[in-house]
Amino acid sequence: MAWNDGLLGRQPEAARHSGTHARLLAGPGTGKTLTLTRRLVKLVTEDGVPPENVLAVAFTRINAYDLRRSVTDELAQYGVSMPRISTLHSYALRQLLRNSGLITSLPQPLRIADDFEEKNIIRADIAQMLGGLSDKQMRNKFAELSSDWQSLAVEDPGYQPADPRFMGAWQEHRKVYGYTLRSELVWQLKHAVEENPDEFDLEGNIQHLLVDEYQDLNKCDLAVIRTLAERGAEVFCAGDDDQSIYGFRRAHPAGIRRFLDEYQPSTPLELDICWRCDRAIITIGQYVADQDYDRLKKPLYPRDDAGDGEVHLLRFPNEYREARGVASICKYLTEVEEYAADDILVLLRSDHQRRYSSVLEAAIAQTGLEVNVRAERGGPMDESPGRHLLCLMRLSVNDCDDLSWRTIFQLAGRKNQIGLKTISDIYDYATEEGLQFHQVLQRIEENPQLISRGRFVQQEIAAVHELTAQLADLVRAEPSDVQDEAERARAREELLERLADFAKIIIPSQEDLQVVLAHVRKVAERSDVTTFGQLLGALVGPEDTPDQELECGKINILTMHRAKGLSAKAVIIVAAEEQLIPGNAAGEDFNDQRRLLYVSLTRAKHCLYVTYCNKRRGCQRYSGSDPGNPQRTLTPFLRRAIPVESGARHVASLSARR
Numbered sequence: 001m002a003w004n005d006g007l008l009g010r011q012p013e014a015a016r017h018s019g020t021h022a023r024l025l026a027g028p029g030t031g032k033t034l035t036l037t038r039r040l041v042k043l044v045t046e047d048g049v050p051p052e053n054v055l056a057v058a059f060t061r062i063n064a065y066d067l068r069r070s071v072t073d074e075l076a077q078y079g080v081s082m083p084r085i086s087t088l089h090s091y092a093l094r095q096l097l098r099n100s101g102l103i104t105s106l107p108q109p110l111r112i113a114d115d116f117e118e119k120n121i122i123r124a125d126i127a128q129m130l131g132g133l134s135d136k137q138m139r140n141k142f143a144e145l146s147s148d149w150q151s152l153a154v155e156d157p158g159y160q161p162a163d164p165r166f167m168g169a170w171q172e173h174r175k176v177y178g179y180t181l182r183s184e185l186v187w188q189l190k191h192a193v194e195e196n197p198d199e200f201d202l203e204g205n206i207q208h209l210l211v212d213e214y215q216d217l218n219k220c221d222l223a224v225i226r227t228l229a230e231r232g233a234e235v236f237c238a239g240d241d242d243q244s245i246y247g248f249r250r251a252h253p254a255g256i257r258r259f260l261d262e263y264q265p266s267t268p269l270e271l272d273i274c275w276r277c278d279r280a281i282i283t284i285g286q287y288v289a290d291q292d293y294d295r296l297k298k299p300l301y302p303r304d305d306a307g308d309g310e311v312h313l314l315r316f317p318n319e320y321r322e323a324r325g326v327a328s329i330c331k332y333l334t335e336v337e338e339y340a341a342d343d344i345l346v347l348l349r350s351d352h353q354r355r356y357s358s359v360l361e362a363a364i365a366q367t368g369l370e371v372n373v374r375a376e377r378g379g380p381m382d383e384s385p386g387r388h389l390l391c392l393m394r395l396s397v398n399d400c401d402d403l404s405w406r407t408i409f410q411l412a413g414r415k416n417q418i419g420l421k422t423i424s425d426i427y428d429y430a431t432e433e434g435l436q437f438h439q440v441l442q443r444i445e446e447n448p449q450l451i452s453r454g455r456f457v458q459q460e461i462a463a464v465h466e467l468t469a470q471l472a473d474l475v476r477a478e479p480s481d482v483q484d485e486a487e488r489a490r491a492r493e494e495l496l497e498r499l500a501d502f503a504k505i506i507i508p509s510q511e512d513l514q515v516v517l518a519h520v521r522k523v524a525e526r527s528d529v530t531t532f533g534q535l536l537g538a539l540v541g542p543e544d545t546p547d548q549e550l551e552c553g554k555i556n557i558l559t560m561h562r563a564k565g566l567s568a569k570a571v572i573i574v575a576a577e578e579q580l581i582p583g584n585a586a587g588e589d590f591n592d593q594r595r596l597l598y599v600s601l602t603r604a605k606h607c608l609y610v611t612y613c614n615k616r617r618g619c620q621r622y623s624g625s626d627p628g629n630p631q632r633t634l635t636p637f638l639r640r641a642i643p644v645e646s647g648a649r650h651v652a653s654l655s656a657r658r
Helices: 011-016 032-045 061-075 088-098 115-129 135-150 164-177 182-195 219-230 279-289 319-335 357-365 384-397 402-416 420-433 437-446 454-469 472-476 485-506 510-527 532-539 590-601 618-622 647-657
Strands: 021-026 054-058 084-087 208-211 234-239 266-271 310-316 344-348 371-374 555-559 568-574 604-613 644-646
Touching (some): 011 032, 011 266, 021 032, 032 054, 032 061, 054 061, 061 084, 088 182, 088 219, 115 164, 115 402, 135 182, 164 420, 219 234, 279 590, 279 604, 310 319, 319 357, 319 568, 357 371, 357 555, 384 454, 384 485, 384 510, 402 420, 402 454, 420 437, 420 454, 472 532, 485 532, 568 590, 590 604, 644 647
Parallel strands (some): 021 234, 021 266, 054 084, 310 604, 310 644, 344 555, 371 555, 568 604
């Protein structure tokens, strides 16, 4: 297959471009991933660019996986190696590890704290150190810290942290536990390169740099891209300012809007045919997008054979009637329209404490349909069985992993006579002696009298060492450079079988065991791993954006942010109300919320439902910009867009057609 086979419209023009920097504006469903795939293939097969001199940066692990899988399939016939494809966070971590000898501002070896550890150890500990602050207060303090890196405020002359007490507590805590936050990775790379311009060794001689979802990069991300360009990379950025939705991590559409001025010479490119959405869905999407008068003007045409599509804006009296209405719509779509359950996405602006998804899930379940709720972060490796396995895997590679030791003690809890008081005693000893957590454990292992209940700590350490010793053979296995796909699959299967045998020892519940092993398998296959080290790296990737976890055969409920990059035959957007969209989300402005709605609307291929309520009762009344007030109004972004229908009457008409 030639690199341009199957490319349509303006896709070939974009894929073949060379000679200057370029900005590809690509609206929803225009074939951006296909175009990037074919561009990568052309560079290494026709233009003769060595694969190691090409770097493609995607925004999330899912984006990177999809692009890597597509390129792998395309390159299979050519027998050439893969160009490098990763997220910017993974790229930053690789460069910092590669130059660890030059890094003096971070605990060594580099250890990235994940979601579970940030919430259950880092935020929880520092909250107590500061006198019992709430989790919300701690989230805000870490959000401010992240914002300082992402916006480069930390580099402003005279920069002062907002809360010196918090900074002092955090710096002490990270010294004891030896971790780096994910949100600082890209800034630490930028800082290290600037501090060591001649010595810092960036991976490869990058001639071509492809950046997907350019509109989602923040000021710090953009600075790293600029550094690579200044070292000789030709930048090809792809994205859409209308789909910039990560204002909470200081992303802003100005980056893609200014690209042509900031990178000269550069060429403007466009994809203008939406191959995904029917006509009515494109129309309502464009209505919302056009309300931003600063947006880049760009055409978005339906494909020639696009259907008319269906768009319905439904009003319900309260959330319970709304949930039953959504359930009836799902039942109608599966029974009459013959959609599969996983052809339906239900999207929520937010779902704190499952306020929205729990009501929807209960109503849909009554119809006999199955539901998969993936509205917030988390997964099997954040539950106790999976977390225990993950910590043992980490410790089998690095016995000095402070956060893993701490987590195992916390999970062991009272059943092993180790509680938070004992953990606090270990921490206090570490700060007094200038040690890390694992160094205190080493001393307790030799002399349990150092702290109260030291004997129980000693016993737990011995039990952990006995378990990690059983993983030694897997850890020592030689790295595999097998290129044959069948051989890689066999190596991966052997790895998974051996890890499953170990997991059976530490996870007594068969149900928990199967959930954890299914997740590990999914990650292993998605990342194409063949060794223990590769699998561990895939399980603990340093990403700061949530990946989508959809399930076949079920109606999937997600937040709007998590739905980006997905599509479905039918999309139902629930609670499209002014109190939530735009609401008062921290770190996000009015236009962020409009773009988020635009992205959500354009996930639909054929059928789009948007619902809202006159009133919200129960716990849902406490969400949004006017908590406690049950009154709700339609989001201003959809007023006068299409006629509002009575939800009850519409559902009754569907029932009559079933």
